[in-house]
Amino acid sequence: MAKQKDIFIPIRGQRAFEEIASQIKKLVFKGILKPGERLPSEMDLAGRFNVSRQTIREGLRILELSGFIKVQKGYGGGTFIKDTTLNKMGDLFVDTLRLEKITIEDLTVVRLENERIILNYAIDLADEKDIKALHENILRAKADLKKNKMATAANFEFHKLLAKASKNNVRVILVELILVALSHMLSRRPPNFETTRSAIEYHDKILEAIIKKDRAAAMALLEDHLKEVEHQLRTLPYDPEISVAI
Amino acid sequence: MAKQKDIFIPIRGQRAFEEIASQIKKLVFKGILKPGERLPSEMDLAGRFNVSRQTIREGLRILELSGFIKVQKGYGGGTFIKDTTLNKMGDLFVDTLRLEKITIEDLTVVRLENERIILNYAIDLADEKDIKALHENILRAKADLKKNKMATAANFEFHKLLAKASKNNVRVILVELILVALSHMLSRRPPNFETTRSAIEYHDKILEAIIKKDRAAAMALLEDHLKEVEHQLRTLPYDPEISVAI
DNA sequence: TCACATTTGTCCGTATGTATC
DNA sequence: AGATACATACGGACAAATGTG
Numbered sequence: 001m002a003k004q005k006d007i008f009i010p011i012r013g014q015r016a017f018e019e020i021a022s023q024i025k026k027l028v029f030k031g032i033l034k035p036g037e038r039l040p041s042e043m044d045l046a047g048r049f050n051v052s053r054q055t056i057r058e059g060l061r062i063l064e065l066s067g068f069i070k071v072q073k074g075y076g077g078g079t080f081i082k083d084t085t086l087n088k089m090g091d092l093f094v095d096t097l098r099l100e101k102i103t104i105e106d107l108t109v110v111r112l113e114n115e116r117i118i119l120n121y122a123i124d125l126a127d128e129k130d131i132k133a134l135h136e137n138i139l140r141a142k143a144d145l146k147k148n149k150m151a152t153a154a155n156f157e158f159h160k161l162l163a164k165a166s167k168n169n170v171r172v173i174l175v176e177l178i179l180v181a182l183s184h185m186l187s188r189r190p191p192n193f194e195t196t197r198s199a200i201e202y203h204d205k206i207l208e209a210i211i212k213k214d215r216a217a218a219m220a221l222l223e224d225h226l227k228e229v230e231h232q233l234r235t236l237p238y239d240p241e242i243s244v245a246i
Numbered sequence: 247m248a249k250q251k252d253i254f255i256p257i258r259g260q261r262a263f264e265e266i267a268s269q270i271k272k273l274v275f276k277g278i279l280k281p282g283e284r285l286p287s288e289m290d291l292a293g294r295f296n297v298s299r300q301t302i303r304e305g306l307r308i309l310e311l312s313g314f315i316k317v318q319k320g321y322g323g324g325t326f327i328k329d330t331t332l333n334k335m336g337d338l339f340v341d342t343l344r345l346e347k348i349t350i351e352d353l354t355v356v357r358l359e360n361e362r363i364i365l366n367y368a369i370d371l372a373d374e375k376d377i378k379a380l381h382e383n384i385l386r387a388k389a390d391l392k393k394n395k396m397a398t399a400a401n402f403e404f405h406k407l408l409a410k411a412s413k414n415n416v417r418v419i420l421v422e423l424i425l426v427a428l429s430h431m432l433s434r435r436p437p438n439f440e441t442t443r444s445a446i447e448y449h450d451k452i453l454e455a456i457i458k459k460d461r462a463a464a465m466a467l468l469e470d471h472l473k474e475v476e477h478q479l480r481t482l483p484y485d486p487e488i489s490v491a492i
Numbered sequence: 493t494c495a496c497a498t499t500t501g502t503c504c505g506t507a508t509g510t511a512t513c
Numbered sequence: 514a515g516a517t518a519c520a521t522a523c524g525g526a527c528a529a530a531t532g533t534g
Binding site for chain 2: 026028058062084086088102168169171174244
């Protein structure tokens with residue numbers, strides 16, 4: 001927590017809880033509140049902002065859903081600044097896809113378009129660090145599989161690392177969004193080791209092609225890989241009952 | 247509001263307000279609660295869910311921020327189901343871009359990549375309805391300008407209509423995200439009629455090229471258009487104080 | 493113009509649950 | 514096991530906004 005006592009300013013216009021969420025957001029943007037730091041307790045905040053605890057709590061709900069804070073109960077608990085808002089945006093993306101009744105086919109088409117571009121840039125721009133990270137990722141995935149653990153997380157990370165290697169963080173965010181949506185769909189089906197194994201193999205070959213700067217081979221592999229993932233998902237039933245993220 | 251009285255189920259596990267937000271979300275996904283419909287008052291909901299009004303309000307804050315409901319005070323007010331969650335996701339996208347310190351250049355590069363793809367598909371797939379909508383959009387923009395009104399909203403809509411013409415709603419969502427981010431940046435500079443006028447002219451010519459199916463011309467125009475928009479934005483100072491969306 | 497009803501917005505006090513020491 | 518410091522939740526109250534008669 002910052003040492004200044006007056007970084008929180010009492011409330012004026014609009015709804016009070018919006019002001020509170022807005023003020024705390026700004027403090028995060030400005031770097032005055034940093035990831036990992038703990039905010040004062042709700043009682044304390046209520047005193048500083050000169051509002052009731054209910055108002056503070058509604059403001060905190062907004063910040064929590066926006067991914068700016070996480071809340072822990074119990075002794076030593078409280079609200080803490082988080083370091084990324086990506087997960088929460090992913091959840092909202094999933095909601096939107098549902099409401100707009102997006103098909104897996106449409107999502108895969110866009111995914112392929114974006115990953116094609118990413119791969120093209122990655123072949124040109126990937127440096128040693130990127131290659132090393134991709135390599136380690138594949139090793140980790142293989143290790144998981146050997147322990148009879150699904151390597152889904154590692155396999156998703158491969159595509160995020162590719163996006164990073166393309167040297168544009170907007171692409172990383174968009175890939176993350178699409179992957180969250182896919183993982184959401186995946187969560188509705190039983191684990192399938194064969195799929196995971198196949199994905200790792202594709203990743204391995206794609207990385208080889210990147211290192212060799214064999215653009216045609218890399219593209220073809222990517223295409224096959226993503227189409228196969230799509231095929232796994234295509235048979236899924238639509239069930240609005242399951243797993244609504246908050 | 248649905249006629250059944252028992253669509254709301256009393257609360258069990260996790261945090262109560264999360265359960266409430268989750269239940270209402272599911273009702274929207276299932277189509278039991280439809281856009282425009284009004285939820286019972288907070289008091290009423292508290293009774294049905296068998297929780298306090300404070301708990302209901304925290305649940306509503308989540309749904310409001312997620313874009314599922316909007317809230318109006320006063321007589322005849324209450325909470326109403328909204329028809330899209332897109333704007334709120336856009337706001338979260340802007341937050342993420344800020345936290346990740348994304349540059350306008352990076353955003354424009356990705357925008358161009360995506361709109362190139364969209365334009366390519368639109369040239370092939372746009373039907374009469376799409377063309378008509380694009381035409382009307384341009385007329386509306388010109389009318390705005392003649393009345394000395396900025397045509398920013400209409401100009402943004404042109405790109406959404408293009409995405410629609412590409413016949414893939416995921417692209418519509420991604421374009422919307424990027425446009426919200428751009429409009430956020432635009433809000434930090436004084437209105438510029440010359441920019442708006444130029445954009446409309448580009449849109450007009452792009453539409454002509456689409457109708458003629460002149461791919462090369464359309465692409466070149468798009469490229470120039472988006473680069474010009476970027477140039478307008480590039481000189482902007484970064485000010486974390488201004489306009490934090492809630 | 494003026495009460496009036498409805499509903500959100502806000503406050504206070506209090507009690508319970510929970511995780512750590 | 515007991516004390517502590519939190520978030521979570523409840524109940525009752527009043528203020529403010531907004532439309533109606």
